[in-house]
Amino acid sequence: MSTPASTTSQRRPQRLPGRPDMFTSYAENMRMLNTTPKRRSVAALVVVAVAVTFVVDDPTLQIFALGLAASIGAIGLNLVTGYCGQVSLGHAFFLAIGAYTAAALSGDPDGRTIGFGITNILIWLPAAGIVAGIAGILVAPLATRLRGLYLAIVTLGLVFLGEHIFNEWDELTGGPQVGREAAVPELFGFSFDENGDILTGDQKIYLLMLVLLVIFAVAARNLTRSKIGRAFHAIRDRDLAASIMGVQLAKYKTIAFAVSSFYAGCAGALLYIVTGFFDPTAFNLLLSVQYIAMILIGGVATISGSILGAMFITLLPPVTRELAQFLPLLTTDPSASINIFIVEGVLYGALIIGFLLFEPRGLFGIWLRIRNYWKAWPFTY
Amino acid sequence: MTELISSLLRGVGTGSVYALLALGFVIIYKSTRVINFAQPALMLAGAVLVSYLVGPLGFFVAVAVAVAATAMLALGLERSVVRPMIGKPVFIIAIITIGIDIALRNVVNGFIGTDVRQVGSPWGLQSVRFAGVSVQERHIAMLLTALVIITVLFLFFKYSRLGLAMRATAFDQETALSQGVSVSTVFALSWAIAGGMAAVAGVFVASNAGIDQQIWIVALKALPAIIIGGLESLEGAIVGGITVGVVESLVATYQSDFAPWLGSNFSVVSPYVVMLIVLMVRPYGLFGTKEVQRV
Numbered sequence: 251m252s253t254p255a256s257t258t259s260q261r262r263p264q265r266l267p268g269r270p271d272m273f274t275s276y277a278e279n280m281r282m283l284n285t286t287p288k289r290r291s292v293a294a295l296v297v298v299a300v301a302v303t304f305v306v307d308d309p310t311l312q313i314f315a316l317g318l319a320a321s322i323g324a325i326g327l328n329l330v331t332g333y334c335g336q337v338s339l340g341h342a343f344f345l346a347i348g349a350y351t352a353a354a355l356s357g358d359p360d361g362r363t364i365g366f367g368i369t370n371i372l373i374w375l376p377a378a379g380i381v382a383g384i385a386g387i388l389v390a391p392l393a394t395r396l397r398g399l400y401l402a403i404v405t406l407g408l409v410f411l412g413e414h415i416f417n418e419w420d421e422l423t424g425g426p427q428v429g430r431e432a433a434v435p436e437l438f439g440f441s442f443d444e445n446g447d448i449l450t451g452d453q454k455i456y457l458l459m460l461v462l463l464v465i466f467a468v469a470a471r472n473l474t475r476s477k478i479g480r481a482f483h484a485i486r487d488r489d490l491a492a493s494i495m496g497v498q499l500a501k502y503k504t505i506a507f508a509v510s511s512f513y514a515g516c517a518g519a520l521l522y523i524v525t526g527f528f529d530p531t532a533f534n535l536l537l538s539v540q541y542i543a544m545i546l547i548g549g550v551a552t553i554s555g556s557i558l559g560a561m562f563i564t565l566l567p568p569v570t571r572e573l574a575q576f577l578p579l580l581t582t583d584p585s586a587s588i589n590i591f592i593v594e595g596v597l598y599g600a601l602i603i604g605f606l607l608f609e610p611r612g613l614f615g616i617w618l619r620i621r622n623y624w625k626a627w628p629f630t631y
Numbered sequence: 632m633t634e635l636i637s638s639l640l641r642g643v644g645t646g647s648v649y650a651l652l653a654l655g656f657v658i659i660y661k662s663t664r665v666i667n668f669a670q671p672a673l674m675l676a677g678a679v680l681v682s683y684l685v686g687p688l689g690f691f692v693a694v695a696v697a698v699a700a701t702a703m704l705a706l707g708l709e710r711s712v713v714r715p716m717i718g719k720p721v722f723i724i725a726i727i728t729i730g731i732d733i734a735l736r737n738v739v740n741g742f743i744g745t746d747v748r749q750v751g752s753p754w755g756l757q758s759v760r761f762a763g764v765s766v767q768e769r770h771i772a773m774l775l776t777a778l779v780i781i782t783v784l785f786l787f788f789k790y791s792r793l794g795l796a797m798r799a800t801a802f803d804q805e806t807a808l809s810q811g812v813s814v815s816t817v818f819a820l821s822w823a824i825a826g827g828m829a830a831v832a833g834v835f836v837a838s839n840a841g842i843d844q845q846i847w848i849v850a851l852k853a854l855p856a857i858i859i860g861g862l863e864s865l866e867g868a869i870v871g872g873i874t875v876g877v878v879e880s881l882v883a884t885y886q887s888d889f890a891p892w893l894g895s896n897f898s899v900v901s902p903y904v905v906m907l908i909v910l911m912v913r914p915y916g917l918f919g920t921k922e923v924q925r926v
Contacts, residue, residue, distance in 0.1 A: 403855075591737075595733055600734050603731065
């Protein structure tokens with residue numbers, strides 16, 4: 251900051267008591283946690299998230315860990331689709347690339363499938379992201395040539411092509427219905443997935459995911475309030491206008507796809523270490539649609555919304571399964587005409603429709619409404 | 632040579648089914664600017680309805696009833712879910728149709744169950760021979776049905792009042808509205824036509840191996856077809872559909888001899904490869920109109 255104003259304010263800018271939205275400098279307004287309640291609630295949230303490790307039993311913790319990993323992927327999709335407005339139905343493809351890069355790097359060299367035995371997470375995690383990111387850069391020229399629904403269908407085609415490649419390439423993937431082991435999470439000899447003296451494997455994986463999610467979320471939030479983020483916004487709102495104002499469309503669309511795919515690659519690498527095993531049929535169109543559902547239900551163009559949505563979608567199947575015990579009509583028997591999988595599917599569809607019809611800003615929008623209600627309480631506005 | 636010809640004929644047969652599905656997409660796109668991703672679910676619903684009605688009603692009556700019912704279903708979906716979203720970004724509406732697709736498909740899956748249902752088509756897998764080339768009867772039936780439907784459709788668009796209204800709406804919605812065209816009727820009608828055609832296509836898709844929970848994927852083959860042809864071109868949808876069918880059939884016949892490294896079942900994804908190649912050369916498809924941007 252070299253403006254005259256900042257030279258005079260060496261001390262922290264004045265905050266007026268009772269005026270949380272009153273900002274006296276631009277930097278203060280642009281801060282990530284620009285009000286005291288935000289700082290406090292985020293700190294509380296982190297404390298709760300860590301505390302969950304010791305309160306919740308291991309199977310539930312596994313589901314939470316899955317949700318945290320999915321959140322990273324959802325943030326990635328939100329960067330390209332929510333912030334930059336480039337509809338991508340191809341997220342499953344990039345998740346798959348990340349998952350297989352990580353699994354191949356850390357796999358057993360003497361095993362049934364390709365493996366290089368590099369189990370250090372500091373190597374395979376960035377590698378998974380970078381390989382997926384490169385794939386994203388290769389796809390980006392399509393995005394600069396095509397717009398809107400054309401792009402959506404092309405990225406959908408990508409999922410089908412990817413599914414075919416991964417189904418056929420069984421030295422890498424183990425083949426459909428067989429699968430292979432996921433990446434091995436290890437850091438300089440410290441193993442995350444084996445039970446230790448203090449923490450169980452699931453607890454360690456949960457904490458690992460939590461730390462990584464915080465890193466990825468903060469990085470994404472920072473990206474969106476940078477020059478690049480503002481370029482994304484401009485492209486989303488009107489790409490023609492953006493290009494006239496000097497935003498290089500090709501460059502920024504490529505960046506959007508690269509960063510989004512990087513996130514997807516890392517998410518893919520992390521997702522399957524929870525269960526330890528995955529097979530290539532997982533990366534189908536439904537997975538892409540699930541990620542689209544995450545960002546729509548969570549909140550388009552918000553980072554916290556992406557996390558909310560990812561947790562929501564990940565928790566939906568276990569919760570409906572729990573629900574089945576209380577409803578006599580529902581069974582987990584797949585041959586029955588009304589079984590739990592059908593209800594789950596219908597619920598997915600209905601939730602997507604319902605949110606778009608009634609709360610287009612998603613869960614994040616609901617939170618905003620609650621917050622604004624209490625902000626003005628006891629007045630209605 | 633006979634292998635080539637019979638492969639081509641197979642391709643044209645299945646291609647005409649893809650063309651029907653693609654026309655459904657294009658008709659909805661032209662009038663509402665939305666790609667209706669619920670088309671697979673409508674196709675599945677139509678086929679499953681036929682499989683339930685074929686016993687009491689006989690095949691042809693069952694198909695007629697199912698087509699009408701699916702058209703009404705599509706119309707109902709348009710009225711209840713898509714209509715409130717008019718004016719919102721097309722991407723949002725497209726995602727809503729994905730939601731419809733997932734919900735509806737799961738409901739229909741409940742009626743399929745785990746077994747394979749049959750539509751009881753009179754063609755089965757019999758084939759006839761023309762000059763040494765054997766053709767399955769159902770492929771001939773597909774081509775003829777598609778020809779009839781497409782002819783009726785083009786006559787409808789060219790000569791009927793409603794067809795004119797639909798063309799006007801596709802050309803310019805606001806102007807059409809100001810000239811007294813009921814745009815909402817056009818929207819409803821386009822969904823109904825697409826739904827009916829999806830049901831017909833579903834019957835043909837199911838006439839091969841019956842209906843299971845996976846055949847909806849076939850309807851997505853219409854997506855490369857409409858992209859190859861160009862999103863807003865009816866002719867393009869037909870050309871695209873036939874192209875997809877022929878490419879798929881030729882790849883299925885010859886790929887194991889010439890390019891075995893592509894893996895088995897490559898024919899299933901080959902339409903997407905063709906789509907990518909076409910888009911690299913012509914970003915708006917073969918018959919699509921190039922978008923002119925104004926500031």
